[in-house]
Amino acid sequence: MSAALFRTTLKIHTPTILSYALGTSVYLWLFIGVYPSLAKSSALNSLLQSLPPGMLQVIGYQSGVSQVGDFLAGEFYGLIYLIILAIYTVTTATKLMARSVDNGSMAYLLSTPVSRTRVALTEAAVLAVGIVVIGGVSTLAGILGVDWLVASPNLNVRHFVEMNIVGVLLFCVIAGYCFLFSSLARDERTAAGMSAGLTMVFFAFKMVSALGDHVSRLKYLSVFTVFQPQDLIHGRGPVVSTSLWLALAAAALFAAAVAGFRRREMSL
Amino acid sequence: MIRLRQVTKRFRSGRGIFDLSLDIQKGEVFGYLGPNGAGKSTTLRILMGFLRPDSGAATVGQHDCWQEATRVHEMVGYLPGELSFMEGMNGMRFLRLLGGMRKLQDVTRRDELIERFELDVRMPIPKMSKGTKQKLGIVAAFMHRPEVLILDEPTSGLDPLMQQRFLELVEEDKRRGATVLLSSHLFPEVERVCDRVGILKDGRIVAVEDVKDLRAHQRRVFTVQLAGREDVQKLQRTGCRIVQTRGDEIDIEVRGDYNRFVKALSQCDVTGMTTRDLGLEEIFMHYYAGQEAL
Missing domain, CATH: 3.30.70.1150 (ACT-like. Chain A, domain 2)
Structure with missing residues (x-):
């Protein structure tokens, strides 16, 4: 790590990180805001009960909408949250390494006595800090929003936080492979294409696998399967071991990115 | 100080540098000349440890340019041939970043160079003209008083007055004992400051001559x-x-x-x-x- 590089790079990316954090929070409040009117509508709940379980899985409402946590887990964390964070992760990871190598500005950083390893680790840290900030701010926004906007809040804060932690760690893994592509790709477009492509494939597998038993195995091909907001909000599933595995996977991917970046050749 | 021993780097396009040997003494200013695409930048990139030679060895001050790139970078000031900088900052923030990465305490030289090149460091980098960007790159390469300067086409984009100031700067650093390797495709631009010049053609050095001898036999x-x-x-x-x-x-x-x-x-x-x-x-x-x- 280089403190000077970290400070400057973080400063450059702060507006982006804050706008993503704010955007996620506002979106979350919007969902919390509509929740009371949905919860009152018994028609919706009975409609959901009448649907086949497979269908419920696709739209993310296995447990109905009797609790605000279920509603957020199903509607927000099952889709919007994933999309927002995926966009942040793919674009920022690409900018941090591939763009600087592609346009040549990396030459200035690498001509200083700060080693390639340290440069790459610093850039990776900025990427990870962004995910943690966006995840942290939206966790806080969720807890406060439910408190303010829902008349009789019945959110299990502990489970909500756990769900967010696993979400952040999931995106650390996604950031890991995006950073790997960014560190090794020939140019910026290749890096962005590979990162966005793989993420979309994972996302498609997650969606398709819920459609029926004969395709359910596809879920094992998607990193998103690790993140089950519906289970997490009820405190089901091995949170600690899942988190550890995700953290390990992220660390391994970042380590691979740094190792690859050390060895690669660049026309700077 | 700067030494290349039978260095070969072949690209898939067939271009590159081939069996190239070069020795630049401490305190010498060496002009590396040749047309575009001759392999000048490739040589400098190998010296900076950005490219790894297929065979042969490149060293700066006894340190291997690939294995010990960090040690080399401690001694070197580098001006890349391509003028692109990080997005979203102005000239001063860029110089502070590089100074910070070099743990540079004494910024008197930096400020003196900013003044000498009449550089407006508060201007956002994307708004800078080609010449201004070149000046910023020059300040970044010289501001830490490096022992070795590796400069890729340093005079390109500079107006004649700034070219003169740049040449004066090179002469000044030479007196200080710095070793300078500068590339150019325009001979008269760098002739004044060089002790020796080497001509590169299709990745091979075709001539190395003493500028004094050349002048005498001119x-x-x-x-x-x-x-x-x-x-x-x-x-x-x-x-x-x-x-x-x-x-x-x-x-x-x-x-x-x-x-x-x-x-x-x-x-x-x-x-x-x-x-x-x-x-x-x-x-x-x-x-x-x-x-x-x-």
Whole structure:
């Protein structure tokens, strides 16, 4: 790590990180805001009960909408949250390494006595800090929003936080492979294409696998399967071991990115 | 100080540098010349540890450029050939970033250079002109008083005044004991500061010459106007190399033998004299011409 590089790079990316954090929070409040009117509508709940379980899985409402946590887990964390964070992760990871190598500005950083390893680790840290900030701010926004906007809040804060932690760690893994592509790709477009492509494939597998038993195995091909907001909000599933595995996977991917970046050749 | 030993780096396009050896002494200014695509930047990138040679060894101050790149970078100031900087900052923030990464405490040299090149460091980098970006790159390369300077096309984009200031800066750092390797495709631009020049062609060094020797053997043509016919004949008998005679005007070629030329002139009634500096470019012409023929 280089403190000077970290400070400057973080400063450059702060507006982006804050706008993503704010955007996620506002979106979350919007969902919390509509929740009371949905919860009152018994028609919706009975409609959901009448649907086949497979269908419920696709739209993310296995447990109905009797609790605000279920509603957020199903509607927000099952889709919007994933999309927002995926966009942040793919674009920022690409900018941090591939763009600087592609346009040549990396030459200035690498001509200083700060080693390639340290440069790459610093850039990776900025990427990870962004995910943690966006995840942290939206966790806080969720807890406060439910408190303010829902008349009789019945959110299990502990489970909500756990769900967010696993979400952040999931995106650390996604950031890991995006950073790997960014560190090794020939140019910026290749890096962005590979990162966005793989993420979309994972996302498609997650969606398709819920459609029926004969395709359910596809879920094992998607990193998103690790993140089950519906289970997490009820405190089901091995949170600690899942988190550890995700953290390990992220660390391994970042380590691979740094190792690859050390060895690669660049026309700077 | 800077040493390349039979370095080969072949790209898939077939270009690259081949079996290239070069030795640059401490305190020397070496001009690395050649047309675009000859392999100048490739050589400099190998020295910076951005590219790894296929074979051979490149060292700066005894340190291997690939294995010990960090040690090399401690000694070096580098100006890349491509002018692109990080997005979203102004010139000062960029210089502070590099200073911070170098743990540079003393910024007097940086501020002095900013003033000397009349650089507006508060301007956002994307708004800067090509020349201004080049100046920013030069300040970044020189601000930490490096022992070794590796400069890729340092004069490109600079106006004549700033080119002069840049050459003065190189001379100043040379007096300080710095070793300088600078590339250029324009000989006259760098001729003044270089001790030696090497000519690169298709990835191979075709000539390395001492600039002093080159100057001494430089072919110069003087056009002398004389008072009358008899003076022309007198001059023709002195044994000077006469290229052309047009009435009272005579073109004489001189290669280092100035004394004989001046003595011959002293016997005649000279009414005017002009000369044209051929520069290194024309001296090296035959290298290129020869290669072209192959």
